[in-house]
Every structure is written in structure tokens, then in C-alpha cells.
Amino acid sequence: MNTLSxxxxxxxxATVNKEWVLxxxxxxxxxxxxxxxxxxxxxxxxxxxxxxxxxxDNVIVINAxxxxxxxxxxxxxxxxxxTGYPGGQKFTTATExxxxxxxxxxxxxxxxxxxxxxxxxxxxxxxxVYAGASHPHEAQKPKIMEL
Numbered sequence: 783m784n785t786l787s788x789x790x791x792x793x794x795x796a797t798v799n800k801e802w803v804l805x806x807x808x809x810x811x812x813x814x815x816x817x818x819x820x821x822x823x824x825x826x827x828x829x830x831x832x833x834x835x836x837x838x839d840n841v842i843v844i845n846a847x848x849x850x851x852x853x854x855x856x857x858x859x860x861x862x863x864x865t866g867y868p869g870g871q872k873f874t875t876a877t878e879x880x881x882x883x884x885x886x887x888x889x890x891x892x893x894x895x896x897x898x899x900x901x902x903x904x905x906x907x908x909x910x911v912y913a914g915a916s917h918p919h920e921a922q923k924p925k926i927m928e929l
Contacts, residue, residue: 793832801839802924808845810929811852812891818929820895823905840908842924847884847913851876885911
């Protein structure tokens, strides 16, 4: 038995193979879309996944304005932020957020599923979200991923 073949391979920045993936969010449920995007960004679908290395793919999400929520979440789900001043807590419903900035709806969902550290912030920069069907990343020749 050759024991040298059983060595664990750990990926690093030089050995990682990053690809471009296109995901169409039209009609997709927000949470289910976010789990697929977060997993792809992290690189969990790859055989050489290494937890401390950015080994995921670059993800392009189009049609973010056509995402859906189940049940009564459009009116019941609230996003909380704080201005930094006393009594400065602000609440926004999912409907208002979709109307004002549909990109932030998808970004907020995916950011919550990534690690809360330096690596998570770096991985988040590999995601590009667009409200419409067009995007400026045609030169990268992204592969289309079905949900």
C-alpha cells in the first residue's frame, strides 16, 4: 500500500482555480437563492475546499428585482439598522427595500450566510448583483448555473 497517495491536499491562493458563474434570480425564493450563492462563493462544492482560503467562484446574480419571498414576508420581514445616534434605530420592510434598492435585498441575505471575519468580507467581494438582466462581465464567459 502506497501511503504517499493519502496525503491531504490543502489549497492556497496560487493553486485555487476560480471560475465565473451566472445565476438568474428571476422567480427564485430569496433564502434558497442565497444559500446556493453563499456556498458557491465559499467554494464548498469543490473537492479541494479549504476553510481558511478563498477557493470559491466569482458569482454574478442577475434579475435581483424579480426575487420572491414566501408567505407574508414581504410585509412582515423587517430589516433593522442603526444611525449611530440615540434613538436612531430604523426599520425597513422587504417591500420597501425591494422598491428602493433590490440589490441590497440579495446582498443582505448572502452576507448573513458568509463567515463574519476577514475571509468572509473578502469572499463577499466576489459577488456581483444586478437588478436587470444585463451585466458587464461577458468577457469572463460565465457558466450558467441552474437553481
